[in-house]
Amino acid sequence: MEWIQQLVNGISLGSIYALIALGYTMVYGIIKLLNFAHGEVFMIGAFTGFYAITILNLSFIPALILAMVVCSILGMLIERVAYRRLRSSTRIAALITAIGVSLFIQYVMIYFRGATPEAYPEVVSKQKIEIFGVTFSSQALFILLITIILMIFLQFIVHRTKIGKAMRAVSLDMDAARLMGINVDNTISATFAIGSALAGAAGVIFGMYYTSIDPLMGLLPGIKAFVAAVLGGIGIIPGAMIGGFILGIVETAVSAIGFSNWRDAAAFIILILILIFKPSGIFGKNTREKV
Amino acid sequence: MLKVENINVYYDAIHALKDVSLEVKEGEIVTLIGANGAGKSTLLKTLSGLIRPKNGTIEYEGKSIVKRKVQAIVKAGISHVPEGRRVFPTMSVTENLELGAFLRRDKKAIQKDIEHVFELFPRLYERRKQSAGTLSGGEQQMLAIGRGLMAKPKLLLLDEPSMGLAPLLVKQIFNIIEMINKEGTTILLVEQNANMALSIAHRAYVIETGSVVLSGDAKELQTSALVKEAYLGGA
Amino acid sequence: MEVKPLLKVNHLGIQFGGLKAVSEFNLTLHKGELVGLIGPNGAGKTTVFNMLTGVYVPTEGEIIFDGKKLNGLPPYKITRRGISRTFQNIRLFADLSVLDNVRIGYHTLAKNSLLSSILRLPPHFSNEKEMKEKSIEFLKIFRLDHLKDEKAKNLPYGMQRRLEIARALSTGPKLLLLDEPAAGMNPKETTELMDLMAFIREQFDLTILLIEHDMKLVMGICERISVLDHGLLIAEGTPEEVRNHPKVIEAYLGEEVGEEHA
Amino acid sequence: MKSRHFWIFFVSALIIYGIGEFLIANGRIDPFYENLLITLAINIILAVSLHLIIGITGQLSIGHAGFLAIGAYFSAILTMNFAVPFPVALILSGIIAAIAGFVVGMPSLRLRGDYLAIATLGFAEIIRIILLNWEYVGGASGMVVTKMTTWQYSFIFLMLTIIVISNFTNSRHGRACIAIREDEIAADAMGINTTYYKVLAFIIGSFFAGIAGGLYSHNFYFLQPVNFGVLKSFDILIYVVLGGLGSMSGAIISAALLTLVSTYFQNFPEIRMVLYSLVLIIIMLYRPKGLMGSKEITDLFLKKKPGKGGQQFENIGS
Amino acid sequence: GGSTTGGGNSSSGSDSGSDSGDSDTIKIGLNFELSGPVASYGSSDAEGAEFAIEEINTNGGILGKKIEVIKQDNKSETQEAVAIATRLTSQDKVLAIIGSATSGNTIAQVQIANDTKTLLLTPSGTAPNVTENEDGSINEYVFRTSYIDPFQGTVAANFALDELGVKTAAIYNDNASDYAKGLADAFRETFEAGGGTIVAEESYVAGDTDFRSTLTNIKSANPEFIFIPGYYEEVGLIVKQARELDITVPLMGADGWDSPKLVELAGAENLNNTFITNHYSSQDPDSKIQDFVKNFEEKYGKSPDSFNALGYDTVYFLADAIERAGNTDPEAIKKALEETENLELVTGTITIDEKHNPVKSATILEYKDGEQTFRTKVDP
Ligand SMILES: Nc1ncnc2c1ncn2[C@@H]1O[C@H](COP(=O)(O)OP(=O)(O)OP(=O)(O)O)[C@@H](O)[C@H]1O
Ligand SMILES: Nc1ncnc2c1ncn2[C@@H]1O[C@H](COP(=O)(O)OP(=O)(O)OP(=O)(O)O)[C@@H](O)[C@H]1O
Ligand SMILES: [Mg+2]
Numbered sequence A: 001m002e003w004i005q006q007l008v009n010g011i012s013l014g015s016i017y018a019l020i021a022l023g024y025t026m027v028y029g030i031i032k033l034l035n036f037a038h039g040e041v042f043m044i045g046a047f048t049g050f051y052a053i054t055i056l057n058l059s060f061i062p063a064l065i066l067a068m069v070v071c072s073i074l075g076m077l078i079e080r081v082a083y084r085r086l087r088s089s090t091r092i093a094a095l096i097t098a099i100g101v102s103l104f105i106q107y108v109m110i111y112f113r114g115a116t117p118e119a120y121p122e123v124v125s126k127q128k129i130e131i132f133g134v135t136f137s138s139q140a141l142f143i144l145l146i147t148i149i150l151m152i153f154l155q156f157i158v159h160r161t162k163i164g165k166a167m168r169a170v171s172l173d174m175d176a177a178r179l180m181g182i183n184v185d186n187t188i189s190a191t192f193a194i195g196s197a198l199a200g201a202a203g204v205i206f207g208m209y210y211t212s213i214d215p216l217m218g219l220l221p222g223i224k225a226f227v228a229a230v231l232g233g234i235g236i237i238p239g240a241m242i243g244g245f246i247l248g249i250v251e252t253a254v255s256a257i258g259f260s261n262w263r264d265a266a267a268f269i270i271l272i273l274i275l276i277f278k279p280s281g282i283f284g285k286n287t288r289e290k291v
Numbered sequence B: 001m002l003k004v005e006n007i008n009v010y011y012d013a014i015h016a017l018k019d020v021s022l023e024v025k026e027g028e029i030v031t032l033i034g035a036n037g038a039g040k041s042t043l044l045k046t047l048s049g050l051i052r053p054k055n056g057t058i059e060y061e062g063k064s065i066v067k068r069k070v071q072a073i074v075k076a077g078i079s080h081v082p083e084g085r086r087v088f089p090t091m092s093v094t095e096n097l098e099l100g101a102f103l104r105r106d107k108k109a110i111q112k113d114i115e116h117v118f119e120l121f122p123r124l125y126e127r128r129k130q131s132a133g134t135l136s137g138g139e140q141q142m143l144a145i146g147r148g149l150m151a152k153p154k155l156l157l158l159d160e161p162s163m164g165l166a167p168l169l170v171k172q173i174f175n176i177i178e179m180i181n182k183e184g185t186t187i188l189l190v191e192q193n194a195n196m197a198l199s200i201a202h203r204a205y206v207i208e209t210g211s212v213v214l215s216g217d218a219k220e221l222q223t224s225a226l227v228k229e230a231y232l233g234g235a
Numbered sequence C: 001m002e003v004k005p006l007l008k009v010n011h012l013g014i015q016f017g018g019l020k021a022v023s024e025f026n027l028t029l030h031k032g033e034l035v036g037l038i039g040p041n042g043a044g045k046t047t048v049f050n051m052l053t054g055v056y057v058p059t060e061g062e063i064i065f066d067g068k069k070l071n072g073l074p075p076y077k078i079t080r081r082g083i084s085r086t087f088q089n090i091r092l093f094a095d096l097s098v099l100d101n102v103r104i105g106y107h108t109l110a111k112n113s114l115l116s117s118i119l120r121l122p123p124h125f126s127n128e129k130e131m132k133e134k135s136i137e138f139l140k141i142f143r144l145d146h147l148k149d150e151k152a153k154n155l156p157y158g159m160q161r162r163l164e165i166a167r168a169l170s171t172g173p174k175l176l177l178l179d180e181p182a183a184g185m186n187p188k189e190t191t192e193l194m195d196l197m198a199f200i201r202e203q204f205d206l207t208i209l210l211i212e213h214d215m216k217l218v219m220g221i222c223e224r225i226s227v228l229d230h231g232l233l234i235a236e237g238t239p240e241e242v243r244n245h246p247k248v249i250e251a252y253l254g255e256e257v258g259e260e261h262a
Numbered sequence D: 001m002k003s004r005h006f007w008i009f010f011v012s013a014l015i016i017y018g019i020g021e022f023l024i025a026n027g028r029i030d031p032f033y034e035n036l037l038i039t040l041a042i043n044i045i046l047a048v049s050l051h052l053i054i055g056i057t058g059q060l061s062i063g064h065a066g067f068l069a070i071g072a073y074f075s076a077i078l079t080m081n082f083a084v085p086f087p088v089a090l091i092l093s094g095i096i097a098a099i100a101g102f103v104v105g106m107p108s109l110r111l112r113g114d115y116l117a118i119a120t121l122g123f124a125e126i127i128r129i130i131l132l133n134w135e136y137v138g139g140a141s142g143m144v145v146t147k148m149t150t151w152q153y154s155f156i157f158l159m160l161t162i163i164v165i166s167n168f169t170n171s172r173h174g175r176a177c178i179a180i181r182e183d184e185i186a187a188d189a190m191g192i193n194t195t196y197y198k199v200l201a202f203i204i205g206s207f208f209a210g211i212a213g214g215l216y217s218h219n220f221y222f223l224q225p226v227n228f229g230v231l232k233s234f235d236i237l238i239y240v241v242l243g244g245l246g247s248m249s250g251a252i253i254s255a256a257l258l259t260l261v262s263t264y265f266q267n268f269p270e271i272r273m274v275l276y277s278l279v280l281i282i283i284m285l286y287r288p289k290g291l292m293g294s295k296e297i298t299d300l301f302l303k304k305k306p307g308k309g310g311q312q313f314e315n316i317g318s
Numbered sequence E: 001g002g003s004t005t006g007g008g009n010s011s012s013g014s015d016s017g018s019d020s021g022d023s024d025t026i027k028i029g030l031n032f033e034l035s036g037p038v039a040s041y042g043s044s045d046a047e048g049a050e051f052a053i054e055e056i057n058t059n060g061g062i063l064g065k066k067i068e069v070i071k072q073d074n075k076s077e078t079q080e081a082v083a084i085a086t087r088l089t090s091q092d093k094v095l096a097i098i099g100s101a102t103s104g105n106t107i108a109q110v111q112i113a114n115d116t117k118t119l120l121l122t123p124s125g126t127a128p129n130v131t132e133n134e135d136g137s138i139n140e141y142v143f144r145t146s147y148i149d150p151f152q153g154t155v156a157a158n159f160a161l162d163e164l165g166v167k168t169a170a171i172y173n174d175n176a177s178d179y180a181k182g183l184a185d186a187f188r189e190t191f192e193a194g195g196g197t198i199v200a201e202e203s204y205v206a207g208d209t210d211f212r213s214t215l216t217n218i219k220s221a222n223p224e225f226i227f228i229p230g231y232y233e234e235v236g237l238i239v240k241q242a243r244e245l246d247i248t249v250p251l252m253g254a255d256g257w258d259s260p261k262l263v264e265l266a267g268a269e270n271l272n273n274t275f276i277t278n279h280y281s282s283q284d285p286d287s288k289i290q291d292f293v294k295n296f297e298e299k300y301g302k303s304p305d306s307f308n309a310l311g312y313d314t315v316y317f318l319a320d321a322i323e324r325a326g327n328t329d330p331e332a333i334k335k336a337l338e339e340t341e342n343l344e345l346v347t348g349t350i351t352i353d354e355k356h357n358p359v360k361s362a363t364i365l366e367y368k369d370g371e372q373t374f375r376t377k378v379d380p
């Protein structure tokens, strides 16, 4: 039974990675930007939720919504101020700005409230569900559910709605999209808004599940989400989810067999192995440039 | 219908269009010929709002469109089929056509227009579910034109639609252009294939290193010595 | 056959997923020939070039060049054996100078080792000097020498095409593959291109295989033409034979009065 | 390096060295500035070595701290546990790092762009985690290292790095790497063995990163894996991009500038990183091509005459 | 330069070194991790130290001189810590450096301190080799106010064996922290020497948030007791997740746990049946401690954690020595520091031993419904 317990552990951890990776991969899918600041938006989401609950006395759902709104505004603001000017520059220039923005948000936060962690209040009562001697926490199930719902929701937006079509068009050819009458700036803003709202939601859910939040909390999950997104094939929404799960399960498995020290190393080794055999991720199409 | 007066366009230090003026009247096919790099594509991009001129005026149906955004210009009825086709490669043929009608809300009419495009290009109908990137060059060109038509333009800007196409397809494309024009769409056509272009156009402009050097009736230009010498490959 | 052909392609074929892009393709080129490869869009012409140059590995058939089998060799080795090409969409080193574009072509012919370059030993200087001089001479032939310090991307289109040919020649090929060199050129520029091709063929003792949609050019200079449609050879012969071949007319050239053709 | 450039470089290097030596010997420079000079040299070596991989060969490698760590630890082991003389240890650590560069260079053959980036980042993290778990070097507790790095060593290896990488770049080998950066398929068609040169760039780049590692670890008495995290890799990446991709002098200038700026911001401890990140963002927004673009500083001094007729082509061509 | 939080006349004391007796300020450098991965420890230490300095300055300073502070951020990087130490000693010519928060960054400065005769006092560098070199020599100018690692590990092991009467234990430590590893090593040694068995040894890495898989592993080894020598950020989560997985055995840690945040993170209920070794208890009715807690809360709006307390004490430890030396000669102050005996500080009453480490008793505290309650006191 222990391995089932570990599998459950792995999937819950994976859901968190997946949740962050979804927003990451979506933004990447549309404008091919490695948005390193995504982890920081996630952090701001966690803190917004925290203050909403502790200071504004909101309950969980309103706090979640508030965090999503704040983050989507923040996301659009970041895009407007830091990335828009660089749209026609090299992608690596935007990457550096993203690193700059990420540091900036971290340290502004530290400046205002210090680096010490904050403990999330228990807003959603926790239940343990026991099936066949395996303990599930109700929260783990809840997170899994939210991740899957959001994944489906994103797929729906991108593939079934008009704004989604505009997003895909922009991702393929910005000028041609303009000639279709698509407002490229607004479309990209919308992409950031949605991606960042997801990060915000992930932040609140993370806080609820793991309790501890701090200004540097975005760095590690941000990189892990990046890994998850790449594992699945970056830019591909279901890929991000599967990548997250794989990462969570691999990390858990490595700890479970007693190599907890090597957990993160294992995650990266898996990543590199998968990339060697499948250079564009699990779901990525191995498109060779046509000459 | 469209009146351009003295526009100047720069790419940083490069002066790409110098005091260019031209006019397109309703119902015409006007063609723009000129050597590589003369500024033909630049002119079309300026008309559709992708590039802003430094000065000069562009009037469309009596109103200035110089400061308008691309989407507003598309909405006003100018549709630009860009150089190099620029179809959305991972989207299906149908999705590409739907994107052409992005600003329209009349779903039924859109459906009808898609069917109309399929009538013009039966080949596209055969491939309607295929992703555009895997189409052959000629098919992509048809798709690009069809997509341009989906905006229900009054004025269609075509940039080198015959480039890289097999001779058979070149003929087809020119036939279709004439057909579209007969159905009531005004056309501004940029072409390297000057001979073909001049034979279907009403009027023509010759552009050289950013300036209009010659203009007039298409048939007359076709026989003019200068044009023959420079663009029709000698005598 | 008394003379050994320079290139012999037997039953060449390639498959992408389910799609057979080219199959049963045969071609023989003798030294000094200028042969055309035509066919409708998507017929597989560029794909043939890609197989000849090692960009794609053929799934069937064999390529024999200069008496040796080429299948499976990486592109750079094939170039060193003596096949060079231009691309359908110009692929110059856009941000590099005109001179450097050609000089990079000389890479394989130069002998200075890594160590001699890092330590700046005499072989480095002599080789680099020679590379530069030869490149400039080359540019002179193509009338590009006055632009040697210009970035390739700032050149007008026609000159970019010319530079691409110059660059391909700088690797010292025996066989030159040209993929739609006249695309985007007006008739006058095309005429100039024809002259250039005739000239380099003489000057460099070349064999040329040419893809082109401009019939005036193809019919004007090719000695033989192969026609592809849907990955299959549908006709072969002199320009005159091909021009009047019914299959070619149907699939490619069209009747005099162009009709809707589904 | 063209010979004229070389001599200009050589003479100015000598002058800088002479000034540095004079000031230190006369006590005009106190230990703080001497330490700053060493740090500058190390950071410049790192920037130049990564410049070869990213700026010249176009391989987006964002885990350079991994090679730094290998050099740092290996040289420390040699000097501390095997009493190997410091300069020998430096060279050997460069060689070990170069071997690691070879290992990392291999997957780079199959990976492109962002995929390569995350793989190299992963590699650096793996190195760090190995060090964290390796009791022989103290794991998380770290190891004590005697200070051996001096301004002289730093300067000599800095010059060596610059000369080798510059000589490499300005030869047919360097041009081959640049061709790969510009268009790999076309480079292949030019007969360039792209595999060889991509791996070679990794090997040379990591060799010098390894040497920088040796200088680094012997400069501050104590070595711990925490110093080689993702942020360290990013620091080096930032030097290269901010300087202007493809410009070695850009990499040098920006490494020096950012090191000085960062040192100066120590005076504003509370908002140090806020200021630093603002500097990054602002430079990138207003100079998206980096401080130098792709130009070298010598281009500014020895301005070439524009090609004849260059003027006329400003108007035509596409 | 330097951000100066000293008394009103700090501008006048910049021209000469502090060892020239006529200067009217005493310059002290703070070299802490204010950004980077361990920023939260460094800033807490710095906060405590600055708080003490302010108190001293408002009370008239030391020997009638105000303290001038030069605070610098080392980004949690060793290289930067060294650069700052070099600068503080060679440019600012401070009398003493307080810092850094981690042993590694402190060790890196030891050589500079010794060479320039600058006092170096770390509030929280706990590794034995901060003060004592491998060859047994003592770093003359280096002192600390915290315990050294082995002490707390030993105390915890004895407590588990003797007071709780357990025979089997698991260790779950922070693999990225030399502090945690030091404690774990000492615990293992003492516990096994006392007849216990370690049935599982696992580790995590600072910054981790999910410990469930490893805890599941530990659980299946069935230990009677788990030693978790980490910092509260992770420990809070570990305790919580352990209890969620029905791990009910006693858990124990050290001063790294001590923070009001721990209770929030772990949940008061989950902390029942957990123990820590600590310097002091913030619930201790002793007026010195209560004053500190009260004043600190007033100023910073939060209760102090153990880093705050240690930073605070380090300044008083130094101030006391300067007072006793009667001048600002580093040699004399060094002597005075070495001779410190029964100095009452917030984190305990300390006497400095021959290895420059404080000898102070450890308090064992037990959490009951979120409150630290006094369990026993262990003398070294
Ligand atoms: N994005 C750009 N940046 C800088 N210069 C440009 C840009 N686009 C075009 N140019 C320059 O502007 C001039 C006109 O180019 P344009 O593309 O309009 O020519 P064209 O007549 O369409 O030629 P072609 O027949 O090759 O399509 C050329 O000199 C070209 O180099
Ligand atoms: N890498 C690839 N993957 C999948 N299909 C490919 C690939 N390369 C070529 N094809 C397909 O092979 C067929 C032949 O393409 P190719 O580019 O050779 O045509 P072509 O004869 O050069 O046409 P054109 O005259 O338009 O350039 C096309 O259907 C094309 O889509
Ligand atoms: Mg054009």
Ligand SMILES: [Mg+2]
Pocket (backbone or CB within 6 Å): C045, C046, C047, C088
């Ligand atoms: Mg082709």
